[in-house]
Each structure stands twice: as structure tokens, then as C-alpha cells.
Amino acid sequence: MPDTPPFQPAPTAVLDKDLRGFLERHRDLVTVIGKPVSIEHVGALSAQSERPILFNNIIEKPGFRLCDILVKHRCLQARALGVPESDYLRTLALRLRQPPRGLVTVDAGPVKEVIRTGADVDWTALPVPIHSDQEKHPYITAMNIVRDPETGFYNSSHAGTTPLGPRHGVVSFATPHTHRIIAKYRRMGHRTMPIALAFGVHPAYEIMANFSGLHMDLWGEMDMVGTLMQMDIEMVPCETIPLTVPAHAEIVVEGTIDLDSAEAFEGVVGPTSYYLPKTQTLPRMDVSAITMRADRPIYRNHQSCPATDHQVLPRLCHEAMLYNRLTEMGIEVTDVRFPTWGAALSCILQFETPRPGYVNDALMASMGAPWLNTKMVVAISPDTNIDDPGDVYHAIATRCDPARDLFVVPATRGSLYDPSAEPLEGYFPFRLVGKIGIDATAKTRFGKSDYDRIYPRHWGKVRLEDYL
Ligand SMILES: [Mn+2]
CATH class of the missing domain: 3.40.1670.10 (UbiD C-terminal domain-like)
Structure with missing residues (x-):
């Protein structure tokens, strides 16, 4: 008989399909800023918050809202999976060991309420902040989706993306997996690779999208989102590229990566909070469509310094994978x-x-x-x-x-x-x-007792605040 029964996570409350549902359900944790805020100040303000923060009134971008700090602490990560904090890590570890649930394609979804194509496309209209005093350009941190041309799996990551004009920019692909997929497109003779950026999805999507490691030909991150959330993930076809995207996202940007391009570009804000590497050579992205919700779509930002979701989010699946290795x-x-x-x-x-x-x-x-x-x-x-x-x-x-x-x-x-x-x-x-x-x-x-920590008598029982 095993020492402990196999772990069964507490039955998950049915999770919300979308970010606005998540923010509404967890409104006890969300700081809502109703005062007018300049987009210039959004980064510095977000980084002072330990909890989800929602800006309802951005002076320069009246049609949009912006949120950040969704997963910085364990209590928030547990909310994203709908389990108690004590069950969070082993639940994520268990679900990463389960087979991919895949994706469900649907005809329509809220992300299609507004559709802009052709000359109507301008992604500089989105509320994209500049993240640090070292950078000259706004920096997009959204989840991106690319499709492996051989396996068909949907790979996701959060590659930093810099808009340089209404319909073009550059993308910094940091994960080795995306580089392998780009190499496959090149080998097959393609000159471009379709890519979609999805802004404002339920945070469980983002936890999964940041997986990086040994899944190579078993699944893509998007194929595992439903496994993590224990629900079907609805995807709608793009307008201009042969990909599907989350139907319940707030905003989607469609485009292509120019596989022949290599543009010199200044550095990035690393998760170490240093401006490294100082220079990069990045591929160009051309934007072909923007679709979004009609009612004040929520732009999801990931302020990248000094201590924010940026340090935490890409490491959450690492933690679960190490949990599995040590448990083995x-x-x-x-x-x-x-x-x-x-x-x-x-x-x-x-x-x-x-x-x-x-x-x-x-x-x-x-x-x-x-x-x-x-x-x-x-x-x-x-x-x-x-x-x-x-x-x-x-x-x-x-x-x-x-x-x-x-x-x-x-x-x-x-x-x-x-x-x-x-x-x-x-x-x-x-x-x-x-x-x-x-x-x-x-x-x-x-001597065993040498390591027993000592505390004051009645520690944790009497509280100073009761005597103030
Ligand atoms: Mn991957």
C-alpha cells in the first residue's frame, strides 16, 4: 500500500471563460483605478501593486481598459486554477502530466465584435506602455500563438513585441521552441509565418502559455489550456491568416513574421531587471487585422520591471515540472x-x-x-x-x-x-x-533539537494592532 493516497485535487469550481469574468469573480482582490491616469504612468503604478490592478480611465486611450499583476503571488495563482492555495502546485503538476484536451473551433465569439482589416488597422492605437526609462518604444507582452507546420500543434509564448508603425514592428522570440518552429517554416520553403497575439485572456491560459521545456512533439501549449482549466477552449478562425485564436480574448492582433528579415534593435528589459541583452537582431512582423470586444476591451499588460508578473509567470510551469521530478x-x-x-x-x-x-x-x-x-x-x-x-x-x-x-x-x-x-x-x-x-x-x-526555531511566548496569538 502506498504511504499516501494518490492526490486528487479538490473539485475545481467551473472557471470563467474570460478575463473580465475572472476579474469580476475575484473583485475582492482587484484594485480598480477610476481616476484619469496617463499611459506614461501605468507601468510605475502597476509595479507598486501586489494584486490585480485595472485602469478604467487612461487619458490617451479612452476606448480601452488595462490590467496587470494577475499572478504575482501564490494566492493569485491558486485563484487562476480555482483551487485552494495549498493544492495549487500539485494540481498544476498533476494536470501537466495529463494528456492534451485540444481545442474546439467555433464560428463566433466576443473577440469578433469589432473587426479591423486593411488600412483600418493601427496597433499603435492600443494602450501599449513604455516599460522602463531605458526604452524608447512601447512594448507589447501579449500571449502569441504560432502553429507548428509539421505537427499542427499550437505553440504559445509571451514574446516581447515592439510596434514601430501602424502595421509593422519586431518580435523578440525568447523561447527555443518558437525558434525551432521558425526553422521548420524556413526548411519547408515558407517566406512568412502566421502569428496571432491574444490580449486579455483568463490567467490560466497565460500560466500554460509560458510553459517551456520538454513537450516538443507531444502537444503545443494551447492544446493544454483546456487540460489545465478542465473545460473546452473555444477558438475562432482568424480573418487574414490560417490560425484560430481564443474566442473569449479581449483583443487579437493578426499578422505574419517575415522569415527573411533581421532588423537590428536595441535591448530588452530582462526578468533580472537589467537592460540585457543590449542589442538584438529581430524578425519583422506585419499586422493584417485587429479584432476585439466592443465594450472597452481590456488590454493585458505585463509590466516588465522591477518585480512583477514578469519574474513569476514564465516560471510557474517550471515549478510544477520540478515538483514532478522531485516527486519521482x-x-x-x-x-x-x-x-x-x-x-x-x-x-x-x-x-x-x-x-x-x-x-x-x-x-x-x-x-x-x-x-x-x-x-x-x-x-x-x-x-x-x-x-x-x-x-x-x-x-x-x-x-x-x-x-x-x-x-x-x-x-x-x-x-x-x-x-x-x-x-x-x-x-x-x-x-x-x-x-x-x-x-x-x-x-x-x-542534535535534532538544535534546529528548532524559537519564538516569543504567545507568538502569533497576541497582535500588536489590537493594542493600538
Ligand atoms: Mn512550446
């Missing part, structure tokens, strides 16, 4: 976290050590992950508060003997966004860096 070893995982304050370079593993030896294997499995986000991996015990950087630091300071409880691996794949990593001559923008694994778990070697 027989570890009962309490949590896996790429904390916002880890700059997308660090990961924290939290578990009770079954016996000596597990921690280093767990650290190695995570340090050797497919992505470039595990430069510094820290293992902690369940009594360390993973939400508190100070508590994690305390565990490193008190539970790790650097002479025996950490190890460094030289010369591994570095992040493009890590200024400490060595730029690789001839392989721009790739970099080389070492990795560190830190065992900051409670150990029993000098």
Missing part, C-alpha cells in the same frame, strides 16, 4: 518557488528530507533543468517561510556549513539576462556561468 525521487515536496526576488535566476525547493543524500540529488536535478533559470538553487525545510526572503536567508546563514553543504558547478548554460555570466564570443546572446546548490535544510547531525 520519492520526495514529498512542500513547495517549489522561483521567488520574485530571485530575479528569475534562483529557485527554492522546500521538502522534508527522507534520509541523507536526497538534498544533493534534488539540487542537481533542479540545477540541470532545461531552462536557464536555476543558477542558484536553495533547499529549505518546511519550517522555513518560503514567502519571506529574510527567513530563507536565515536558513542559509544558520543551516548551511559552506565547507560541506554547498557545491559549485563551473561552465554551465548562463542566462541571457545575467550580467554576471560571461558573454560567449561567437554565440551571442548566449552566456556561460557556474551554478550553486545550497543545502539550507535542517540537519540532525549535531
Whole structure:
């Protein structure tokens, strides 16, 4: 008999089909800004919010609303999946192990209430903010959809996109999977690749769209959204390209990537909050249609610095995949976290050590992950508060003997966004860096009770605010 029964997530409340339904259902968490706000100030204001924020009155863009900060914290991520916070990670991990539900094509949907094609198309009319004081151009962070020309699977990512005119711009494809799909189009003799940007979808779409890793020929991210949400995902055909798009999105931009183009472009705001890489060579995108809702469509922004959804969202499926890898070893995982304050370079593993030896294997499995986000991996015990950087630091300071409880691996794949990593001559923008694994778990070697944390008498029971 297994020690624990197989995990069954709590029955999911039927999720909302769209972003506006999600925002309405979770209005207890949403900060609604009714005062007039300049598009210039949207980024700095969004980044001060820990919760979903909705701007109803953008001075320069009266026809639109804008929202951000949908998944920054666990409590928000759990809302996106419709499960209690305590069930969130293992629910995501379980659903990623299930077969793709696929997509349902329908004839019509709210995203088709307004259709603009030809000379009526102008994507600079959308409320696209400039994200940092280093950038000269507005920066689109929407979910994009491309189709693998061999398998037909719908791949999604959030490639940063810069509008440079009413109907053209450049796209920074960061995920290796999209590069492979582009290579397939080229190999098959195509000069262009159809692409759609979907703005304002339920946040569960975005969690799935940010998957990156080992699914290559099993499915595309879009094919798994219904698996994650436990519902059919309705897609409508595009007006000008042979793709389907989420019928319940707020806004969709249709276009093509010019596969012969390579435009020099200045850098990007990396999730490390540095302006790296400083220069890029990017393909051109030509826009052929915009469709959207009629009633003040909600533009979804992902403010990219300093600590926002940008650090968190692309790492949520990583956490679930690491959960699965550690669980395969027989570890009962309490949590896996790429904390916002880890700059997308660090990961924290939290578990009770079954016996000596597990921690280093767990650290190695995570340090050797497919992505470039595990430069510094820290293992902690369940009594360390993973939400508190100070508590994690305390565990490193008190539970790790650097002479025996950490190890460094030289010369591994570095992040493009890590200024400490060595730029690789001839392989721009790739970099080389070492990795560190830190065992900051409670150990029993000098006496079990040595690691019991102590707190004041009545801690957590008496509250200062009751005496103010
Ligand atoms: Mn993919």
C-alpha cells in the first residue's frame, strides 16, 4: 500500500471563460483605478501593486481598459486554477502530466465584435506602455500563438513585441521552441509565418502559455489550456491568416513574421531587471487585422520591471515540472518557488528530507533543468517561510556549513539576462556561468533539537494592532 493516497485535487469550481469574468469573480482582490491616469504612468503604478490592478480611465486611450499583476503571488495563482492555495502546485503538476484536451473551433465569439482589416488597422492605437526609462518604444507582452507546420500543434509564448508603425514592428522570440518552429517554416520553403497575439485572456491560459521545456512533439501549449482549466477552449478562425485564436480574448492582433528579415534593435528589459541583452537582431512582423470586444476591451499588460508578473509567470510551469521530478525521487515536496526576488535566476525547493543524500540529488536535478533559470538553487525545510526572503536567508546563514553543504558547478548554460555570466564570443546572446546548490535544510547531525526555531511566548496569538 502506498504511504499516501494518490492526490486528487479538490473539485475545481467551473472557471470563467474570460478575463473580465475572472476579474469580476475575484473583485475582492482587484484594485480598480477610476481616476484619469496617463499611459506614461501605468507601468510605475502597476509595479507598486501586489494584486490585480485595472485602469478604467487612461487619458490617451479612452476606448480601452488595462490590467496587470494577475499572478504575482501564490494566492493569485491558486485563484487562476480555482483551487485552494495549498493544492495549487500539485494540481498544476498533476494536470501537466495529463494528456492534451485540444481545442474546439467555433464560428463566433466576443473577440469578433469589432473587426479591423486593411488600412483600418493601427496597433499603435492600443494602450501599449513604455516599460522602463531605458526604452524608447512601447512594448507589447501579449500571449502569441504560432502553429507548428509539421505537427499542427499550437505553440504559445509571451514574446516581447515592439510596434514601430501602424502595421509593422519586431518580435523578440525568447523561447527555443518558437525558434525551432521558425526553422521548420524556413526548411519547408515558407517566406512568412502566421502569428496571432491574444490580449486579455483568463490567467490560466497565460500560466500554460509560458510553459517551456520538454513537450516538443507531444502537444503545443494551447492544446493544454483546456487540460489545465478542465473545460473546452473555444477558438475562432482568424480573418487574414490560417490560425484560430481564443474566442473569449479581449483583443487579437493578426499578422505574419517575415522569415527573411533581421532588423537590428536595441535591448530588452530582462526578468533580472537589467537592460540585457543590449542589442538584438529581430524578425519583422506585419499586422493584417485587429479584432476585439466592443465594450472597452481590456488590454493585458505585463509590466516588465522591477518585480512583477514578469519574474513569476514564465516560471510557474517550471515549478510544477520540478515538483514532478522531485516527486519521482520519492520526495514529498512542500513547495517549489522561483521567488520574485530571485530575479528569475534562483529557485527554492522546500521538502522534508527522507534520509541523507536526497538534498544533493534534488539540487542537481533542479540545477540541470532545461531552462536557464536555476543558477542558484536553495533547499529549505518546511519550517522555513518560503514567502519571506529574510527567513530563507536565515536558513542559509544558520543551516548551511559552506565547507560541506554547498557545491559549485563551473561552465554551465548562463542566462541571457545575467550580467554576471560571461558573454560567449561567437554565440551571442548566449552566456556561460557556474551554478550553486545550497543545502539550507535542517540537519540532525549535531542534535535534532538544535534546529528548532524559537519564538516569543504567545507568538502569533497576541497582535500588536489590537493594542493600538
Ligand atoms: Mn512550446
